[in-house]
Amino acid sequence: MQLTIERAALLKALGHVQSVVERRNTIPILSNVLLSAGRDSVSFSATDLDMEMVDEAEAQVTTEGQITAPAHTLYEIVRKLPEGADVELTYDGTDPRLTVAAGRSRFNLPVLPSGDFPVMTADSGGVRFTLMKEDLARLIDKTRFAISTEETRYYLNGLYLHTIAEEGQLLLRAVATDGHRLALAETPAPEGSAGGPGVIVPRKTVDQVRRLLDDGSGPVEIQVSAQKVRFEFGRASLTSKVIDGAFPDYARVIPRGNDKIAGIDNRVFASAVDRVSTISAEKSRSVKLAFDAGRVTLTVRNMEAGQGVEEVEIDYDEAPFEIGFNARYLLDVAGQIEGEQAQFRFADPASPTLVLDPSDPGVQYVLMPLRV
Structure with a gap:
């Protein structure tokens, strides 16, 4: 097998396939990428037996053929080659090495037979x-x-x-x-x-x-x-x-009858949650939300670090009540809200809460409350 390929095309294809390869493998062939050189292109395949990634790039192929080489090592070599370089890959079958050459750089990598490389069969149904x-x-x-x-x-x-x-x-x-x-x-x-x-x-x-x-x-x-x-x-x-x-x-699990509705400025609320959770215990990261007319009070208590309290103006006119959540879960959901407002729908402090994004009706989030 002998071919010449642009560094950028080689790096992109190898970058795709090598990310599938596990860093530690008990089966040596799974650490390798399969190189298959055809008429005017070369394909790269990698697998972890549960997933197979294949990418193809244009190349000047002198001799067609197949061989496998260490995926991560090959990728790192190509990544460190100068931009715009033409990379020559050669394997002649007499030496159990793949030669990688570009400019004045030359590397010899160990290979394994392409026949040992596991190929995932495609399903025809579905x-x-x-x-x-x-x-x-x-x-x-x-x-x-x-x-x-x-x-x-x-x-x-x-x-x-x-x-x-x-x-x-x-x-x-x-x-x-x-x-x-x-x-x-x-x-x-x-x-x-x-x-x-x-x-x-x-x-x-x-x-x-x-x-x-x-x-x-x-x-x-x-x-x-x-x-x-x-x-x-x-x-x-x-x-x-x-x-x-x-x-x-x-x-x-998705609640349908939650009748307590609060409209909250998403960015302001997320910032408040982030601030008060600074002193929360790392395991629970619980924050208590006390809802009242026009406001919600966020409270975090930690026996060792003290207490954090912040008040946020909201659109809420139902009966006052308190509920607790994992602060990280609140921030994860807030990070997905595209619009300015987030809508929280509650039933009671022990029931799941529904969070909606008024700017994107095609998404829904459900949060289980914590005892606080």
Whole structure:
């Protein structure tokens, strides 16, 4: 195999695929990237057995062929080469090394046979549809902060992507929850998505897709089956297994009859929460909200650090009551509100609270209260 490729194109492709590779691997081949040189292009593949990333770049191919090389090492070498350099990759089969040459720089990297590289099979079933880049980014950004990190409840370690019919409209919906909070975002379902299975996309896959959205342009082709989900970004594609489990019936958690409504300036409220939580105990990070006519008083008590109190003007004219929340959860939700105002809907101090963004009716957040 012998080819010449521009550093920028090589760096971009390697940057995409090497992020899939785990830093520590018990299986040596999984630390490598598969290089496949064709007529006028070279493709790069990496996998962790649950997810496979493939990207392709134009190259001047002298000799076609395949070989695998250490992903992170190759990426770091290319990253440190001077901008505008032409990089030559050579493997002749007689020496078990891949030669990387650019200008006066020359590196020899150990290789492993391409035949040992595991290739993820594609699922032919399921549905296939196209989603605009901005819509997919919004679904992810509005929800992924609520994905659980507890490995015991593995079925919460991902984003639940599914279609649902509501009020005569078909919607593509993303939901994430960790049992303490829930985030939901939806967009009109694209053509072809109807009838597809609901799948739980793993957290690592969600993060990779979001990273690719920043680099790519144009619409994203999505294929969803019961076992796998595939995202295609032009020449790059990401195929991932989905989490084998049943996502909870989240609709039962979303409160429908919360009648105490408070309109709050989101930026002012978030700043106040951030200030008073400075002295909160790190484990609970609980902040008490005391609602009264036209105002909410935020209080944090810490036996060691003292007490923090701040008052914020709000639009509220219901009966006074108190409720407590995890300060970090409040700030996470506030960070997703696009408009100036956030709307909090309460039932009582022990029931879930619904948070809405009046500027974006397609998102909903649910927060479980704390005892304070």
